[in-house]
Amino acid sequence: MINFTFKDKILTSDKLHFKVRGWRFGQYTIAFTNGCFDLLHIGHIQYLSDARKPGRKLIVGLNSDSSVQRLKGDTRPVNSQADRAIMLAALHCVDAVVIFEEDTAIPLLELLTPDVYIKGGDYAPQSLPEYKTVIGYGGTVEILPFVAGYSTTHLIQKLK
Numbered sequence: 175m176i177n178f179t180f181k182d183k184i185l186t187s188d189k190l191h192f193k194v195r196g197w198r199f200g201q202y203t204i205a206f207t208n209g210c211f212d213l214l215h216i217g218h219i220q221y222l223s224d225a226r227k228p229g230r231k232l233i234v235g236l237n238s239d240s241s242v243q244r245l246k247g248d249t250r251p252v253n254s255q256a257d258r259a260i261m262l263a264a265l266h267c268v269d270a271v272v273i274f275e276e277d278t279a280i281p282l283l284e285l286l287t288p289d290v291y292i293k294g295g296d297y298a299p300q301s302l303p304e305y306k307t308v309i310g311y312g313g314t315v316e317i318l319p320f321v322a323g324y325s326t327t328h329l330i331q332k333l334k
Contacts, residue, residue: 178263178264181260183263184259185270186272191286193270194233205227205233207234207291208234208235208274209234209236209237210236210245224318232269233269233271235279236255238275259271278304280304280307284311287312288313289314291315292318293318296317296320
């Protein structure tokens with residue numbers, strides 16, 4: 175068994191809720207993003223680094239294996255949720271990782287009420303299923319651009 179010192183960054187939603195309360199007491203801005211992060215690549219690293227901006231604590235909501243299968247198909251994920259969580263937790267820019275079963279992050283957003291909800295891509299914020307929830311509790315939605323040429327789907331196709 176491999177012993178990782180950063181596994182304490184992988185939390186249940188209840189433990190993370192408690193940790194967020196401490197961060198708020200410290201007057202940190204809480205940022206939240208979510209995704210599958212199946213094959214971690216440079217686009218993910220740039221995105222997560224940008225999402226962390228100085229003064230922010232970054233929480234990554236990680237889709238569970240069953241959630242990834244529903245969203246991406248039976249051949250995904252390539253890496254297990256445990257492995258994906260460990261890889262994310264190992265990143266300096268990530269402060270906490272929480273695995274969720276649902277198809278959207280709405281329940282986590284309702285529990286944690288982060289100041290900023292961040293997604294990557296070319297979305298219109300209003301088109302995100304989570305938008306009304308975030309705006310409803312007083313948060314903001316931020317869209318970060320993709321790093322051109324990097325995607326998990328593209329990596330999988332290249333490997334085939």
